[in-house]
Amino acid sequence: MQAERGRLRSALIVRLNRGPGIVRSDDNRGTVHGRVALVLVDDVRSLQAEKTAAHSAGYPQCVRPGNVQAQGGGQMGFADKVVFVTGAGQGMGRAIVRHFGDAGACVVAADINADAAAAAVAGYGAKGLALACNVSDPASVKSAFDTVAERFGRLDVLINSAGIGSVDAFLDTPDDNWMRVIGVNLTGTFLCCREGARLMQKGGAKGAIINVSSTAAMSGEGPSHYCASKAGVMGLTRSIARELAASGIRVNTIVPGPTNTPMMAGIPDEWMQSMIKAIPLGRMCEPEEIARVAAFLASEDAGFITGQNIAVNGGMAFI
Incomplete structure (x- = not known):
């Protein structure tokens, strides 16, 4: 979790098991390190969108939760x-x-x-x-x-x-x-x-x-x-x-x-x-x-x- 301009952010970690690629957030904060994509998101709506996009692309993923959790969180x-x-x-x-x-x-x-x-x-x-x-x-x-x-x-x-x-x-x-x-x-x-x-x-x-x-x-x-x-x-x-x-x-x-x-x-x-x-x-x-x-x-x-x-x-x- 990082703080930026007073907002809380969470990291969505996506393993790229199907070869090279990149996952982008709506404000282009997605980054790739080797075969792992790290996407920082600010709120529940963005987090849900990124998880849906990763799932649609076939990438298994998990979340490093900060204070932001997906709706229906555990x-x-x-x-x-x-x-x-x-x-x-x-x-x-x-x-x-x-x-x-x-x-x-x-x-x-x-x-x-x-x-x-x-x-x-x-x-x-x-x-x-x-x-x-x-x-x-x-x-x-x-x-x-x-x-x-x-x-x-x-x-x-x-x-x-x-x-x-x-x-x-x-x-x-x-x-x-x-x-x-x-x-x-x-x-x-x-x-x-x-x-x-x-x-x-x-x-x-x-x-x-x-x-x-x-x-x-x-x-x-x-x-x-x-x-x-x-x-x-x-x-x-x-x-x-x-x-x-x-x-x-x-x-x-x-x-x-x-x-x-x-x-x-x-x-x-x-x-x-x-x-x-x-x-x-x-x-x-x-x-x-x-x-x-x-x-x-x-x-x-x-x-x-x-x-x-x-x-x-x-x-x-x-x-």
Whole structure:
């Protein structure tokens, strides 16, 4: 955002993926730097016109919002922010994608199930991108973030929601199950944080990374591999929050209690009832409630919050 003669201006950034060209504003302020066109606009009407022109020309684009937003702009200033969500095919991940997408963000839904990822961004058109991604595989993760860089040129928000579990007693835990749960929940979070932070730094974004842990990390109530992996996520968040702060990247963890997601379907009923009885508010969390907390942590309203664990568990545990 720049000030000129007392007026506020916003920048419309257009990636020129189809060869050389130029995008011009109504007062000829359009400029091109390499394969990116930067158009400065003063008001909502100009911003809408430039977005329409870029879309008609076939150029995917996003907005660097200043104080000016397009009509129908998003909640908490997410209009055209680029948001990457893992585990986006169901449960919390899908709810998070829909929340940010409905708020006007460019949403990237990454999931090992490509069809589920595509369903998560249905209706968002060019502002939705579905990617098949195995977060435990470094090559798959790098490919996903490379695609985001090519499509949008930057990343503003990363939310690591991918997670798995397995019902195993400690002494009977197969090695493969241990490695699989740790690989997705902890290693996957590490890999995505690393690639996401690199893209944020490259694009100059003062971004936000939000990891998803679990109350089980504190209570120990759950299979050993799951509790260990989610405790590791909390430690990872604290470490990288310190390291990335100088780059303007904030990193926080959401720590949900029992949440009404498909993953809970595999838990024995007696465990489920015991968990609900331990929740003072007397019910499970809904995925949309997690999405709203993620939106807060990603917003400028949380601009001085980093390295924190935010419990969303109905009072069953205190951090």
